[in-house]
Amino acid sequence: MSVTRIWWPVSDGLSAAERVLTKLRHDQTALALTVGAPVVMVLVFGYVFGSAIAVPGGENYRAFLVPGLFVVTAANITPSMVGMARDASRGVVDRFRSLPISRVAVPFGQAAATAVYGAVSLVLMALCGLAVGWRISNGTGDALTALGLLVAFQIAMTWVGMYLGLVLGREETAAQASILLFPVTGLSNVFVPASGMPAWLRTIADWNPVSAVAAATRQLFGNPTTPANGAWPLEHPVTAALGWTVLLLVVFVPLCTARYARGRAG
Amino acid sequence: MQAIEARGLTKSFGAIRALNKFDLTVPEGTICALLGPNGAGKTTAIRILATLTSPDAGTASVAGHDIARQAALVRGCIGLAGQHAAVDDDLTGRENLVILGLMHHLGRRSASRRADEMLAEHGLADAAGRLVRTWSGGMRRRLDLLASLVVRPAVLFLDEPTTGVDPRSRAAIWSSVRSLAASGTTVLLTTQYLDEADRLASDVVIIEAGRTVANGSPEALKDTIGTRVVVAVEGAADLSAAASVASRWATSPPAVDAEQLRLTARVATGSVTLPELVRHLDAAGVRAQDVSFRRPTLDEVFLDRTGGSARDEARKEAVA
Numbered sequence: 310m311s312v313t314r315i316w317w318p319v320s321d322g323l324s325a326a327e328r329v330l331t332k333l334r335h336d337q338t339a340l341a342l343t344v345g346a347p348v349v350m351v352l353v354f355g356y357v358f359g360s361a362i363a364v365p366g367g368e369n370y371r372a373f374l375v376p377g378l379f380v381v382t383a384a385n386i387t388p389s390m391v392g393m394a395r396d397a398s399r400g401v402v403d404r405f406r407s408l409p410i411s412r413v414a415v416p417f418g419q420a421a422a423t424a425v426y427g428a429v430s431l432v433l434m435a436l437c438g439l440a441v442g443w444r445i446s447n448g449t450g451d452a453l454t455a456l457g458l459l460v461a462f463q464i465a466m467t468w469v470g471m472y473l474g475l476v477l478g479r480e481e482t483a484a485q486a487s488i489l490l491f492p493v494t495g496l497s498n499v500f501v502p503a504s505g506m507p508a509w510l511r512t513i514a515d516w517n518p519v520s521a522v523a524a525a526t527r528q529l530f531g532n533p534t535t536p537a538n539g540a541w542p543l544e545h546p547v548t549a550a551l552g553w554t555v556l557l558l559v560v561f562v563p564l565c566t567a568r569y570a571r572g573r574a575g
Numbered sequence: 576m577q578a579i580e581a582r583g584l585t586k587s588f589g590a591i592r593a594l595n596k597f598d599l600t601v602p603e604g605t606i607c608a609l610l611g612p613n614g615a616g617k618t619t620a621i622r623i624l625a626t627l628t629s630p631d632a633g634t635a636s637v638a639g640h641d642i643a644r645q646a647a648l649v650r651g652c653i654g655l656a657g658q659h660a661a662v663d664d665d666l667t668g669r670e671n672l673v674i675l676g677l678m679h680h681l682g683r684r685s686a687s688r689r690a691d692e693m694l695a696e697h698g699l700a701d702a703a704g705r706l707v708r709t710w711s712g713g714m715r716r717r718l719d720l721l722a723s724l725v726v727r728p729a730v731l732f733l734d735e736p737t738t739g740v741d742p743r744s745r746a747a748i749w750s751s752v753r754s755l756a757a758s759g760t761t762v763l764l765t766t767q768y769l770d771e772a773d774r775l776a777s778d779v780v781i782i783e784a785g786r787t788v789a790n791g792s793p794e795a796l797k798d799t800i801g802t803r804v805v806v807a808v809e810g811a812a813d814l815s816a817a818a819s820v821a822s823r824w825a826t827s828p829p830a831v832d833a834e835q836l837r838l839t840a841r842v843a844t845g846s847v848t849l850p851e852l853v854r855h856l857d858a859a860g861v862r863a864q865d866v867s868f869r870r871p872t873l874d875e876v877f878l879d880r881t882g883g884s885a886r887d888e889a890r891k892e893a894v895a
Contacts, residue, residue, distance in 0.1 A: 317680060324677040331674075332665040335706055400661030404722065407625050409651040410678050572627050 318411040325405075325418025326425075329392070333426060339388075343426070347434035350378050354500060355441050362501055368533040375438035376455075376526040377499035380519055382430050383463035384494055386470030387487040389423050393474025394483035402475075402569070412570040420467045427463040431456070446531030455529035458550055462522050465557035472565040498543075499523050502535035515540035518553035525550035576639065578603040578730050578761035579624060584633035585785075586619050593619040595785035596633070601778070606752065606762040608776035610769065610873075612881055616785040617765040618658065621732050624763070625655045638729045638761075654723030654731045658738065660715035661722070664708040668699060668718050671707060675725045686725075693721045697751060713744025720748055724755070731755060733764040737771060749775055769873040779873070781880050789880045793873055798844045800871040800879055801826055804852065806838045809862040814838060817861045820852075844870075 333339055351371070359370035396402045405415050435443075445452045477483045496514050497503070503514040514520055515538055524546035527534045535543070542549035579601040586594040594616045601607040609617045622628045624637055626646040635642045638652040662671045669690050676686025694703045697717060702710055707718065716736065723731060733752070737745045752775060756762050766772055772779050773793045780790040789796060804825075806817050814831050821829045821840040824847045829840035849868055856863050 320680065321678055324674055327677070328663070328666070328674045331670055332663060335667075336665050398659075400657040400659040401663070403622075403627055403657055404655060404661045405678070406627055407650060407653060407655040408675075408678055409647060 318414045321410040321414035322418035322421065325415045326422035327418075329419050329422035330425065343430055344433060347378070347382065347430065347437045350381070351375065351434070351437040351441055354378065358500060364533050365502060365504070365536060366533060369442055371438075371441045372443050373527070373533040373535075374500065375434070375441070375443035376530055376532050377497075377523045378438075379431060379434055379459050379526055380462070380497075380523045381494045381499055382434055383427060383459045383522070384466050384490075384519055385427075386466050386473065386490065387484075388426070389419070389467045389470030390474040390477070390487060391480060391483045392419070393471045394477050395474075395480040397475055397478045398480055403572070406570075406572055413566045416468075416471055416565055416569050419471065420464055423467040423470075424460060424464045427467070428460055431459055431463075443532070447529060451529040451531070454547075455526050458522065458525055458529070458547070458554070462518075462550065462554045465554045465561070468561040468565050469557060472561050472568060475565065475568045493517070494519050497523060498535045504536050504538060511538060512540075515543055518550075518557070521546055521549035521553055576603055577601065577636075578605075579607075579635070579637055579763060581620075581624065581635035582633055584620065584623055584630045584635060586616075586623060586628070586630050592785055594623070594630070594633075597782070597785060598787060599635075599780060601761055601763055603761055604756060604759050605777045606756045606764065606775055607778045607780060608772035609763065609765040609780050609782055610772055610877060611765075611782040613767075615782045615881075617782060618734055619785075620782070621655075621734050621763065621765060625653055625732050626650055627655075652729040654726075654728035656716075656719050656723040656731075656733050656736055658734045660712070660719040662707050662715055662718050665706065667704050667706055668694060668710065669703040671718060672721060672725060675722055679726045681726070689725060693724065697721060698747065711741070711744075712739065713741040713747075716740050717744055717747055717751075720751060727755075727758075728760060730761045730763070733762065735765055735767060738767060745771075769877055773873045781877060783881045789876070796873065796876045797871045800876050801841045802844045803869045803871060804840045804842055804847075805865075805867045805869065806840075806856065806861075806863055807865040808836050808838070809864060811836065813861045813863070816859050817856060817863070820855050820859050820861065823855070824852075 355371040355374055359374065362370055364370050364373045406412060473486065474483050477486060496510070497517040497520040498514060499519060503511045503520070506514060521542040524534060524543050528546050537543035577600050579599060581597060581599040584594050584597040585592070597616065597620060599620070609620060611617050619628070623630050624635055624642060626642055626649050629643065637649045640648040640652065642649055666674070672690035672693060673686045676689050677683065681689060691703070694700045699714065699717060702714060707715060710718070720733070720736060736752070737748055740748065752762055752764070764775070777792060778790065779793055779796055781788050789799070804821060806821065808814055808817055811833060814833065814836065817838045818829045818831055821838060824842040825840040826843055827841055829838050831838050849866065853863070853866055856866070
């Protein structure tokens, strides 16, 4: 009995993960969006922006864009935010909190499930990228590091999303709030090099975690990069990306689990 | 042993005091209904007892475990169905129950078996494989109730289990609750429907502004209000004679309606019988057309015991 008990938090987490993944399996719309989004993003941004934007050094814009879109996909906190807000508003969080299970297990399980789902999105995006001219130009080691970094960043962002979902507490509010995410990814070097922005805006873009992860991904895959503008995170993109990821986890995992365990006021 | 014992529970949200030295005792195996106007503190009481939130002051034990110091043990003994159907729309009914079974550490095989067994037992087997999104509201609430019974709890908390539920599903939920109590589960439920409390509960606790204002069995509570006597007479002259007869037993001055030629009085239940009253009216020369005794409903008890806010609200709900 006591031996199996040790595994309970893990099995509780797995049950929570299974719940998220089974829901997704039934939700055809969400599934279609997951598959469709990378294709649409690569086509719209790759060919619409690509026709007008010049990458420094005159390299292929799509080879520059695809690593950035990986980061946009990894930074998409909408599913975790809206999902958690829905659970909170419908009493699902309360039900789980009334069970004799570890209160930390559920958010961990949901984060794990979102990571699986995110990894699938990344693979789909990579396939689309390969089709439009993006290539992995460095070694396997670097490519795997890039992939690991993206997955880690995605997990960190999932915790941010779950925390915000708990704080917002209403599905509709969370859905509206997700519109505000576009500036976060847009104000970066994902779509265009930040060099052309006004100085104050460029400082924000250079220090945006999304920029650091995008720069790190480009460097590791051996894709066209942007000028660092003398900004430390872009001069050391891999270290900066790792640092941002660890920082987000250190801040948001405790915040989210504490909030989940404590519950809403009322 | 008492299944639920709460002493002096107090909880404030900002300036609002949701619970104010709230006491509650629920004996094992009984059904207790918590009645009160909206905002009286019913949900807060349930949330505290189910260890979802902690009180500012006071103590409570559920199934013999202290809610503050032994919260994990409490959670091992309770089931909770909240005001919303806390089931997943994007899962089938069966999947909803299986995942909860897994979270109760039943193992996959037992969890599946338990899910099928419950769905069949409660007449939901036909819908079991369909996404809950396609279920009716009443069916969802029934599934939500099952979700709190995956492992039979010693104490079950139901927060407004039948609010907004169609009559058929309501009857199904009532019968499930009754059979649970019969097999030893203690049930604490909140409700807005007084007939629900009347028909289901062995004890009723009326709560207002976070405090208990009355408690007892539905019958005992009705007795505190007494029996209402209505006498219809032929002429205005009969009214005053009838009033003086009724005053003999009335607990408060009888109300006289000169237009309708009717007199209403409240008497202590059992203090006078119908034939006895008729004899006295006859002896006093009252030409009575109709004499009736009416037991109060729980609604009357509720309105009598709760303040004006509750009365207004009840009126609004009656209109709606």
